[in-house]
Amino acid sequence: xxxxxxxxxxxxxxxxxxxxxxxxxxxxxxxxxxxxxxxxxxxxxxxxxxxxxxxxxxxxxxxxxxxxxxxxxxxxxxxxxxxxxxxxxxxxxxxxxxxxxxxxxxxxxxxxxxxxxxxxxxxxxxxxxxxxxxxxxxxxxxxxxxxxxxxxxxxxxxxxxxxxxxxxxxxx
Numbered sequence: 001x002x003x004x005x006x007x008x009x010x011x012x013x014x015x016x017x018x019x020x021x022x023x024x025x026x027x028x029x030x031x032x033x034x035x036x037x038x039x040x041x042x043x044x045x046x047x048x049x050x051x052x053x054x055x056x057x058x059x060x061x062x063x064x065x066x067x068x069x070x071x072x073x074x075x076x077x078x079x080x081x082x083x084x085x086x087x088x089x090x091x092x093x094x095x096x097x098x099x100x101x102x103x104x105x106x107x108x109x110x111x112x113x114x115x116x117x118x119x120x121x122x123x124x125x126x127x128x129x130x131x132x133x134x135x136x137x138x139x140x141x142x143x144x145x146x147x148x149x150x151x152x153x154x155x156x157x158x159x160x161x162x163x164x165x166x167x168x169x170x171x172x
Contacts, residue, residue, distance in 0.1 A: 061150055065139060072131035075156050078163040087164025090157045094149060103168055113145055121171035133162045 064072070076083045091099075098110035098117045105116035118125060125133070137158050140148035149158065 061138075064150075064155070065135075069131035069135050070129055072134055074130060074134075074159045074163070076159045076163065078130060078159070078166065080163075083160050083163045084167045086157070087160035087162070087167075090153060090161040091164050094153060095161065098145075103165075104171075117145065119171065120165050121168050123170050125165065126168070126170045130159075130162050130166060133165060134158055137161060 092101075096107055098107045098113070099105055099120055100107035100110060100117075103120040105111075105113075105119050107117065110117040136146060137153075138148065138150040140146045153161070
């Protein structure tokens with residue numbers, strides 16, 4: 001019985017010693033004072049006030065994605081020569097690898113696909129609305145090979161690429 005009592009007294013003394021060592025360390029050493037670190041008191045200083053308009057609350061990709069293709073309004077003048085020229089540059093940079101320089105789906109990468117990428121001068125593409133083409137370029141084709149490009153190409157450049165494709169006309 002004396003051995004058990006001695007064991008518990010020794011354990012209690014050890015716990016007290018460890019506790020006092022930790023308190024001494026916390027009060028006297030530069031490191032380890034958690035109660036004084038910025039992570040513990042982040043709101044003791046006034047929060048920064050964000051200027052109005054910094055975070056968008058309307059518009060953006062979410063609203064474009066949710067808008068029906070027929071209701072989308074181009075951000076650029078679709079028939080402008082500058083728009084079509086810039087659209088061709090965007091096409092050659094991002095689209096020609098699959099759709100090809102002849103717009104027939106026989107690009108360097110596209111010719112290895114089965115089925116081939118869409119012929120951009122086909123009646124199906126040329127009769128599609130600009131909004132539908134914009135959504136296809138932006139968000140891809142579900143279960144298809146057309147990748148979503150909204151995070152790579154700016155909204156205006158996507159509209160310019162659509163203007164360029166629409167300017168090609170139907171293949172004769």
